[in-house]
Amino acid sequence: MESEQEITAAYVGIGNEILSGSIQDANFHYLAQALRELGIRLMRGIVIPDEQEVIRETLDLLRGRFDYIFTSGGLGPTHDDVTVEGVALALGVRVVRHPYLEEKIRDYYGDDLDEASLRMAEIPEGAELLMHGEMSFPILSIENIFLFPGVPQLFRRKFEGIKERFRTRPYHTEELFCRRHESEIAPLLSEALDRFPSIQIGSYPQWDETGHQVKVVVESKERESVERAAAHLRKALE
Amino acid sequence: MESEQEITAAYVGIGNEILSGSIQDANFHYLAQALRELGIRLMRGIVIPDEQEVIRETLDLLRGRFDYIFTSGGLGPTHDDVTVEGVALALGVRVVRHPYLEEKIRDYYGDDLDEASLRMAEIPEGAELLMHGEMSFPILSIENIFLFPGVPQLFRRKFEGIKERFRTRPYHTEELFCRRHESEIAPLLSEALDRFPSIQIGSYPQWDETGHQVKVVVESKERESVERAAAHLRKALE
Structure with a gap:
């Protein structure tokens, strides 16, 4: 890294x-x-x-x-x-x-x-x-x-x-949320990492009044890669 | 330490x-x-x-x-x-x-x-x-x-x-506050450390609505040393 x-x-x-x-x-x-x-x-x-x-x-x-x-x-x-x-x-x-x-x-x-x-x-x-x-x-x-x-x-x-x-070249980040088990989406995240090698993906379980969700953070200095990876993941996580 | x-x-x-x-x-x-x-x-x-x-x-x-x-x-x-x-x-x-x-x-x-x-x-x-x-x-x-x-x-x-x-033997702590410059009380703190070698002393400048003060924290596992050092310092810091 x-x-x-x-x-x-x-x-x-x-x-x-x-x-x-x-x-x-x-x-x-x-x-x-x-x-x-x-x-x-x-x-x-x-x-x-x-x-x-x-x-x-x-x-x-x-x-x-x-x-x-x-x-x-x-x-x-x-x-x-x-x-x-x-x-x-x-x-x-x-x-x-x-x-x-x-x-x-x-x-x-x-x-x-x-x-x-x-x-x-x-x-x-x-x-x-x-x-x-x-x-x-x-x-x-x-x-x-x-x-x-x-x-x-x-x-x-x-x-x-x-x-x-x-100050240097900025990071681009997109956050996605989904209400599935982290273990269920783990293979989808790994697959996205293989497909978009220049990005980093973080996955963070959260609990609030409305229940459990996972926040997925997609990040890179390449704006386009972030957008493509986020679009891909948004579909995969549905 | x-x-x-x-x-x-x-x-x-x-x-x-x-x-x-x-x-x-x-x-x-x-x-x-x-x-x-x-x-x-x-x-x-x-x-x-x-x-x-x-x-x-x-x-x-x-x-x-x-x-x-x-x-x-x-x-x-x-x-x-x-x-x-x-x-x-x-x-x-x-x-x-x-x-x-x-x-x-x-x-x-x-x-x-x-x-x-x-x-x-x-x-x-x-x-x-x-x-x-x-x-x-x-x-x-x-x-x-x-x-x-x-x-x-x-x-x-x-x-x-x-x-x-x-759980193990507890720490004993006393906190003192004074409204003098930290640099002014620095020699008093050093002198107290020489006199009570088993204690630790921390000094923390703070600012709030009422102005500036220094919080002095006296600490050790020996309750008696803390009490004696705090009494000594309380007097010295007056």
């Missing part, structure tokens, strides 16, 4: 509070929808604890394999904010203080400045600062890794700010 | 529909909360596509490292349901048809039986069938891997059915 034609991505959510169930990760689902709309295939969504070594090993696994890696969380000033250190470890670079960020932070805090807030001026050496319009603070990126804050409002605002740079 | 005293777990959500953003994974957050209540530390939450080879490599990474692995999804009768195959690959065992499951499926479908539904009688060779009270279909488990269906209602019902076997 990691086809050459597709641009791929992985999401890394960093936060003990998600793993302990205190909060529900809201960024993964948002990013999944946003990337799909941009024509990018999300291949992994991984939530890990606030530990430098785990961040390092996770990025080691992902960064050579997928086109973009988006991290969420661990960018604040406290002891459990270790994303910058973890990324630096993975890339074998130092953590350095960025003069522009230091200036922004000194301006913002003024006389209230404390040492800990200057941690937020630290970057993996060589990271770029991506600015966009109304952002008060830039997004860090280094190689193919983009570092986002975990707070959902900030994650979204920042992703919206830079997302157009990622 | 992977301390000897703690029982650890990982979640593996298997489903293209989650990665494409069509549906939001509801089982990860549910499981995170349920495991925490049972005294188990969830160490990873990983969502991967419906691909045997990816399931294999993911389980290879996790199964020797954490005490329990819970998978979600990929157990139905269609071409994209490949969890049983992926688990079998990871463990180096064959996929075999289980006579009891075959009988259940034949009884259920009766004359409507089709070949595809018998795929749901397949198990990784050597897997156990866990039954509980009102379950219509057992949970498969093999070594430390437990296979759950992706449909949230079924995932919950089945997990509720067997969860007591996982």
Whole structure:
């Protein structure tokens, strides 16, 4: 599935509070929808604890394999904010203080400045600062890794700010519904896959007040193939 | 953090529909909360596509490292349901048809039986069938891997059915709130960690109608340490 034609991505959510169930990760689902709309295939969504070594090993696994890696969380000033250190470890670079960020932070805090807030001026050496319009603070990126804050409002605002740079050929999707057993339609789906090798088909049983149904999703970057496969399946599933 | 005293777990959500953003994974957050209540530390939450080879490599990474692995999804009768195959690959065992499951499926479908539904009688060779009270279909488990269906209602019902076997010493948690900058309280948190080495502290900035606050979570399996650390911090954060 990691086809050459597709641009791929992985999401890394960093936060003990998600793993302990205190909060529900809201960024993964948002990013999944946003990337799909941009024509990018999300291949992994991984939530890990606030530990430098785990961040390092996770990025080691992902960064050579997928086109973009988006991290969420661990960018604040406290002891459990270790994303910058973890990324630096993975890339074998130092953590350095960025003069522009230091200036922004000194301006913002003024006389209230404390040492800990200057941690937020630290970057993996060589990271770029991506600015966009109304952002008060830039997004860090280094190689193919983009570092986002975990707070959902900030994650979204920042992703919206830079997302157009990622846009590629869109996916085309058609959804069909039928009230037959999934096992009954399984051979029809397999047969459609043989006939239209460029498409992907998903099949999802659902239950609601009106009973049971199966949602069948037909998808590809080739609009015509999707239309032909969906027409074929609509007939077969009747 | 992977301390000897703690029982650890990982979640593996298997489903293209989650990665494409069509549906939001509801089982990860549910499981995170349920495991925490049972005294188990969830160490990873990983969502991967419906691909045997990816399931294999993911389980290879996790199964020797954490005490329990819970998978979600990929157990139905269609071409994209490949969890049983992926688990079998990871463990180096064959996929075999289980006579009891075959009988259940034949009884259920009766004359409507089709070949595809018998795929749901397949198990990784050597897997156990866990039954509980009102379950219509057992949970498969093999070594430390437990296979759950992706449909949230079924995932919950089945997990509720067997969860007591996982219960261990509970976590104790106290939450404190304060309206100071996170960077200002960062040194206080670090100092508390030095003073109470058996606890974990998380710090989470929040925004709501009333403004900004920081939630500080103090946690450990030692109730007394949590109480002492929380009392200490409550004073320090005033």
